[in-house]
Amino acid sequence: MNEISMKAYAKINLCLDVLGKLENNYHQVEMVMQQVNLYDTVTVKYYPLMDEKAEQRENEQIEVTTNCEGLLTDQANLAYKAAALMQSIYNPNCRIAIELEKRIPIAAGLAGGSADAAAVMLALSQLWHLNLKLQDLLQLGVKLGADVPFCIMGQVYKRKDLQLREKELASTCAFAEGIGEKLTPLPPLDGWILLSKPPVNISTKSVYDAFLMDEVKCHPNTTELISGLKERNLNKIQKNMINVLETVTLNKNPSVLETKLYLKSFQTAYQVLMSGSGPTIFSLYTSKNKAKTAYINSKKKNEDTYLIRTLS
Structure with a gap:
């Protein structure tokens, strides 16, 4: 072979x-x-x-x-x-x-x-x-x-x-x-994920270079999120889904902030968050039907939009 x-x-x-x-x-x-x-x-x-x-x-x-x-x-x-x-x-x-x-x-x-x-x-x-x-x-x-x-x-x-x-x-x-x-x-999360990437590319290095700890108002409780995964407690997971790099990327890239606000406007996801240094925003769902409705509308906004599952 x-x-x-x-x-x-x-x-x-x-x-x-x-x-x-x-x-x-x-x-x-x-x-x-x-x-x-x-x-x-x-x-x-x-x-x-x-x-x-x-x-x-x-x-x-x-x-x-x-x-x-x-x-x-x-x-x-x-x-x-x-x-x-x-x-x-x-x-x-x-x-x-x-x-x-x-x-x-x-x-x-x-x-x-x-x-x-x-x-x-x-x-x-x-x-x-x-x-x-x-x-x-x-x-x-x-x-x-x-x-x-x-x-x-x-x-x-x-x-x-x-x-x-x-x-x-x-x-x-x-x-x-x-x-x-x-x-x-860790035990994997089980859910539907709506990914939407606005038409902008982000350099990870530039985001970390611009990051200022003083601008972070809220940090995740990572220990509690891990506990939520182990217990399959979605409330613990949801409230600790926080990405401190949003303080840089959302402020410097209006299209990324706009995408996050748009996905949140459906008010159907458990949480809406930026992945990594961005610019992709994702929404967490347990209902495929709710996720599908948001996907159909989001696809009209950003071409790079996907409805997928977490891997377990």
Whole structure:
């Protein structure tokens, strides 16, 4: 076998709190992340290189193609970086071809790039029969980005046939600490999610750079939200679904604020919140009919609007 396809799932943040800034300029966070059934399809192929000059053709060794116009496919792409990292450690003399069938909007706060990178790492681990521990891949993933380990653990949970050892951390929901890489599995949320991305792209770095702790009026009680997930207590979950990065993104991007107010105007969702650094806004529903009505109207406002379920 020299080809495998993986589903690379998007994520939302049920809460996101910033505790402070670290010496390395990263921010210390606490958040609960949940994967949803919106995914890219990532197909990975590899071909052994037999000649002695293989190492001289680095530019030819990794190729990324995609159906998404405007998405970079060179060394700036996270899927490319994931392949290069795996190749450098485990299989230097091979050519890797990656096809990204994108459905997750880019620069949306949904970890689409991180999900693609996770899929590439898992695909190559499977194709090369590495039989790694899940923890080994999580530690590699954080070198690519803080969201990559969570994307790995969720994809492993949904893909039971992957040849990995010690899969106890596999989960589609997790409490994240540190810069987001310290993960504790949680019981997943069960519900319908309406996602709506206004036509603007947001740089995560720019949002964190502009973040001011003094402007945050309300922080989530992450411990209580986690308790709500364990108890399946929607009231505890709903009241702690807070994202402190809204203080930056909503103030600087009128279309994001407008989208949030629009989704709230239906008055049918348990909560309406921005995911990550934005700009995507999501609504939580337990009723498919109520969610569908809001989806039909929201689709007229923002083309990138989806009605999906959480992953459990």
